[in-house]
Amino acid sequence: VTAPPGDWARAVREALADAAAGAVALKSVVAYRAGLAVPARRPSPAEVTAAAAARQRAGGGRLTDPVLLHELLHTALEVCAGLRLPLQLHTGFGDPDVTLHRADPSLLADFVRAAEPSGVPLVLLHGYPYHRQAAWLAQAFPLVYTDLGLTTSYVGPRAAAVLGEMLELAPFGKLLFSTDGYGLPELHLVGAAQFRHGLGTLLGGWRADGACTAADADRLARLVAADNARRLYAI
Incomplete structure (x- = not known):
């Protein structure tokens, strides 16, 4: 998404909503980019604008800023709530791009608690070798599923x-x-x-x-x- 820093969050929300039309779910790979220790608190508009400005000054490229990634995840949750779609999250192993210990699904517990009021089902994909942690989250939280x-x-x-x-x-x-x-x-x-x-x-x-x-x-x-x-x- 290309937009002035102050409009980054709005532009992402609009692009994501357009992309989700006709979809059966949205998927996040935040595990690859920043890990699954996602704070319960959504970044503030000022934090998002500052991070988007820093990204613009750096010339863009791959999205790795935790503030923007967490804002994107909360935006995906918001879009899923509006469209009544599940939100999938990559967990556990994958290609060498992932830092494995940061992809432990139990790190999502705070985000899961914060997401519960939205009513959005969260689907933990893959999981291994942390499949027991994924199973625990599915057992402990009504809206968590796993594969x-x-x-x-x-x-x-x-x-x-x-x-x-x-x-x-x-x-x-x-x-x-x-x-x-x-x-x-x-x-x-x-x-x-x-x-x-x-x-x-x-x-x-x-x-x-x-x-x-x-x-x-x-x-x-x-x-x-x-x-x-x-x-x-x-x-």
Whole structure:
């Protein structure tokens, strides 16, 4: 967005609202740029103007200023509230651009508390190796959901174990299937197959141990594989 420093926040809000038309969610990658320790307090207009002016003097480039990034995240929350959309947040591992310890989803707790009055569902993507923290947030906060996208394609034969660790805490109605396939089309197929195999192995073990019935296992699989996403994204 190109705008005078005093108009930066307004221009971003308008651009984001236009881009969100017809979308099913908005997504933030603030984890990559400044980490997930997002303050509950929204930056003041004076702070945003000063940061936008500093960015203009520096010649623009990649957006890394925490003040502007936090303002952008709060703006996304505002737009999502108006359009009744979920807000997705990258958490956990990804490409080498992320500093991993700053992508721990538990760092979002203050922001989650501040976001609750908006009624916007917050969807924590990926999570690994902090998937238990993501599961805790989904358990502790009514509007937090989580997925394991990207993870199962990397953990290989431990996919069932990682899914089990997630479901130790995450409510069954709040875990979403995702492959996070990118680049090669085959990654979508591999991700889906690995997730099905891992979830099937996990639920098979639960049934063998008497922890659930076949009907319980089928219902959980339907929730995670499709029904939770259909409900959350209204699709």
